[in-house]
């Protein structure tokens with residue numbers, strides 16, 4: 001019985017283990033797929049036939065599973081709320097920085113098709129953004145062709161790249177910060193001379209910065225609530241008048257998400 005168990009263990013040893021959110025991989029009938037908050041683990045008994053099929057937008061692998069990480073996106077953008085004049089502050093909770101040194105906050109990276117209805121092809125809900133605006137995101141190899149990059153952050157306005165960008169290379173680069181028009185609809189703000197950031201204040205994530213965001217903030221503003229919470233727009237670990245200052249201009253302008 002023990003030997004049979006060991007054989008089964010060795011049969012499922014070809015595993016993949018990733019530290020980021022990934023989509024469900026190819027899993028044979030003899031395999032399985034598990035997720036926790038931070039990790040995904042998939043196991044399978046390898047299939048003997050491996051083929052790769054390509055179309056304009058998709059790459060399909062059969063046989064042995066193939067995971068995220070074959071392609072890298074070098075991304076740069078700034079969050080208006082955390083921007084301090086030269087770079088971004090680290091987001092705090094009541095005990096200090098929430099993320100390791102050099103990381104400002106996390107965000108959601110989405111890749112969307114270039115044509116209507118702009119289907120979402122891939123999402124990483126736990127991408128990390130460095131204080132200097134850089135982020136290196138692993139992407140699956142099946143993303144090919146030209147696609148939009150879409151940014152979501154817990155208290156900023158959803159922002160799209162100005163146009164679809166090529167995913168033909170294994171290394172893809174896109175920098176939102178250099179020109180306002182790097183965001184679709186010029187939906188950014190100049191936060192320092194020649195430096196542009198995505199817009200702060202959509203705390204309820206409904207695609208507009210308006211009075212409802214202020215209403216949502218009100219109780220924590222009154223209480224001066226401490227913590228890593230969406231109403232702390234400047235990321236200093238407390239909800240107070242400085243966060244009102246941050247939202248004020250975008251509230252007045254009634255900024256809204258602009259998409260293709």
Ligand SMILES: [Ca+2]
Nearest residue numbers: 202206208213
């Ligand atoms: Ca809103």
Ligand SMILES: [Ca+2]
Nearest residue numbers: 232234236238
């Ligand atoms: Ca604050």
